[in-house]
Amino acid sequence: MSSHDCVWRTVGVQSHTLHEDVQIRILRILPLLSQYRVLMSDTVQSTCHTSLKTALSGRELLDCPVLNKGNAFDSRERDLFGLHGLLPARIATLEEQADLARARLAALPDNFSRHIALREIQDRNETLFYAIIDQALEAWLPIIYTPAIGRACREFSHIWTRPRGLFLNYTDRGRIAEILSDPQWDGVRVIVASDGGSILGIGDQGANGMGIPIGKLSLYTACGGLDPARALPILLDVGTDNVALLEDPEYIGWRHKRVRGADYDAFIAEFVDAVNARWPNIALHWEDLSGADALRILRRYRDGMCTYNDDIQGTAGVTAGALLAAIRAGAAPLAQQRIVIFGAGGAGCGIADLLAQMMVAEGMTPDEANRRFFMVDINGLVRAGMDGVTEGQHPFVQPADIAATWNVADAAHVTLAEVMKNVRPTMLIGTSGQGGAFTRDIVAPMAQQSVRPVIFALSNPTANIEATPADLLEWTDGRAIIGTGGPFAPVEYDGCLRPVDQINNSYVFPGVGLAVVAGGITRMTDGMFLAAAHALAGLSPAAGVDDQATVPLLPPVSELRTVAMAVARAVIRQGQVEGVAPQATPETLEAALKAAVWTARYRPYEKADSVP
Template sequence: MSQVSTTEATTTCIETSRSGYELLADPLLNKGTAFAESERDAFDLHGLLPPNIGTLEEQVSRRLQVLRSFATDIERYAFLRDLQDTNETLFFALLVQNLEELLPVVYTPTVGAGCQQFSRLFRKPRGLFLSLPHKNRIESILAHPRFDKVEAIVVTDGERILGLGDQGAGGMGIPIGKLALYTGCGGLHPATTLPIMLDVGTDNPDCLSDPLYIGWRHERVRGEEYDDFIEAFVSAVAKRWPHVLLQWEDFAKNNATRMLERYRDRLCTFNDDVQGTAAVATGTLLSAINVTGVPLTEQRIAVMGAGSAGCGIASLIRKAMTDAGLADSEAGKRFFMVDRDGLLVDGMDGIASFQQPFLQDKAAIAGWTLDHPDRVALLDVVRNAKPTVLIGVSGQAGAFSEPVVRAMAEHNKRPVIFPLSNPTSRAEATPTDLEAWSEGRAVIGTGSPFPALERNGAKFKVDQTNNSYIFPGVGLGAIAVKASRVTDTMFMAAAKALAAASPARGDVTRNLLPPVTALREVSITVALAVALQAHKEGLTQGIDTDQIEGLIRSKVWTPHYVPYERVEASTS
């Protein structure tokens, strides 16, 4: 075991008792060919490595050449996962130096295919698979000393992976990918991160019938038994790590908001699908105002997909509107939530509690002209309500049809259209189609990366309105000041910090968001805003505001090799 912390950004030397194959097999400690001659002497590495002593830069160049030789992104994804499980410093050096190229491989859109093929790609264990049959063992599993340094956990139950639905244990690819971004974009040391899969079974017949499926082969457990399992998990986490950040990821809409409300005041926790998506959408909309010239208080928002993510977006934008001076009752009328049954209106059956604040009054739409009198479709909403903003979180490819987009362009000089669903195959529209159907006037943001557009004879990058602009900074800020809670106002601070960094603030012809290559700097900016808000709300202890930036920067790890010294194994 390492005797000196390997988790500090400023560590100058690591002491460890591991040697030989044991040292090379530890991805947090392995340097591969970069072990110095003196280290090879001290750790019995001669003969186990080729004689040439390399550098991290040479290793990055070598791995990048191999990576680019593959024909498909899923091959690149598998290669990077193997690299992460072999040498984490090299993996993150490669990622940090090539963020724009590798983000779509490490995370969306490729991570979706990675989850679907997780059982076939599985090589080495990473993180924790906590299955319901082992509910009584959770505390003992978490108690192992290897987890002593954990500060950030991302957890899923695999039921709603991106727009792909129930992937069972394959959903583990999401926590692994999210935490890779926590390190690559936010700078958290990988030793402080822990991906967790809560395996409560699956209702995906392909998983259940697959002889290679690695998860618990059982139909998905629900109801009281499910809730008791989640309670056992949260209680064990809070006991083991009093200051840990717990991020909920890709839970079904019936559980996402419910679990957030149940646990948000018990520990430092948030749901990225609800709050992170809301913050990046709000921040990007605040940036779009610089381009459209339409004040926030005059915006009308149509959201396709009225689940936890869509209502989370609406809630934060609504709060931003009231912050800007609009009465809350008036702000509420400016949202048009469209789900599988059409526009949500009062009196509809099956309305969830989180949807309730966004129901349209039947009387308000009584005079609308509809294509079908028994259902208010998205096109009806666009034609009658004339929204200025159209946001998609439905997971329904093609939901923003040509008639819908042309109707948006007819009523708006610069329509704001954000097809945010992931992966790319589930996007409500492609930027190319939006550009054509709006005659080049749409202000576009997408959840996944797309090729650049041609505008005025030049290439124009499509803004990737992805949570990677928000959650690494939120986590970094909360962890740095040991915030006891994560509040909606902290996410509002994150959204406004992102908007303040918009290139379009100074030039309306530029992008709404900073480039992906700047995500590390963006994360620090967001972290500072979040930490200051936490301090303002009294959620930190014994910290002065002039300490906050230093605390944040002390958590930002840059992948590099440091010297090792051998010590005797502890007998305690």
């Protein structure tokens, strides 16, 4: 029986601690497209004494990524589930399997090959996949996500072998609710949805953008402990304007120019309505939508459901947390910051909006806070009266005549270099996707204007970064506090190694997902992302350290699960303050958080009765 034809049976988790006859959870397992998922009515506590009941046996059990153990099925389970003859004689442990897989992965020629191999492992055995990356997460993160994910998306149609997630095509309009109504989706709690319109720094990738929802949800689990059975990646295929994809005979998506305008909005509305009706308390995470659509969609739906845009709000949350940590490490106080943001799209505007709210919380008026931001896009400094000012840019437009007294070549188009010279900023943020945009002439004066200037070059993938950390340190005489969107090794400067903080959204969104699952949050608010930023800053290794130049702003990637727990705790508490999360005692909250965290381990299996 193929994986497409197999029907899942009802299973249960049984306690073998004090009372073996007490069943502590009932689970139902159903097919997820061509793969299998465990869908739970409640998160099962990951204790070493629980066992799982399943009616699957033989090849069906081995074909289930959520349940498959490979040659780790023991003798009792091989007898019980008819696995003799299907597996070799040796019985391995999960640790042995993971060690062997790591050795084989290390022998591959490059990280892209490792990315493909890891995805194949994930489709065969999800527990093994997470056991592999749980050890030395900092080494695996660049392989399962940025920067390797950029190439994986460009080549997704060429490396795609097995369905994972859900493709909702524009041709499916009118039946989206029917598609989502299948009982196999009952246990889903977090959706990551993308239309493939603006993938990282590589643009419109159409259906190839599915690599992003898959990758993001892998990080929800690896960094935040989200049960992979509760995760659903969705690609909203509305076509593509990428001619190379449309002409590629192997392209797996809908071969049509990208749908826009009212037709696009109607399709998104049908999807959102179906999700909201199907899962009233789900977390709907938007990712890599086209810049023109991202903020508009977020603002349209955020008050009616638990939804957020990670490019806008997650980026803002981690940037705000890193800035708060930088202030503790010697940067100018928030009230004295003058911030230039190069790249005035969704991410740049989201950062400005959250930082402005932080300034207001410290006593500024909204107008005073907004005036401290200087947004620069392809048309130069964003000013009043300019054509094409977006909804997100509008609060931060500078006066039309601001450059009247400046030394500029063209007052109608004030360049980044001219803004830097006249504003004399304390902080420079890059979200432009333009590699090399920060030059020595632009950056060097910051070291003369600020004791510890802050420079966050956040564009991904690595080829699109505005400047390398080594250059930024050299140009600022080692004074700059530096953060990047992608991973960089420490830089040797003046005889010591200087850490380079990766200002990555994985410091925020896994904790947000954990908060939704454990805390019953019904809406995501800006206050929650502010709370996440403060929680992240509170974990900064630089706080209270004398030689802060050699200490990172953010905790190491290896501690992302600890970070996720702190962020989730802060987000839930803020949700309780704002009335969008149920009240709970600290003890109850801690118990809920602990119970919601999934860990990669093999539980013993018991035979369940078949279900007709």
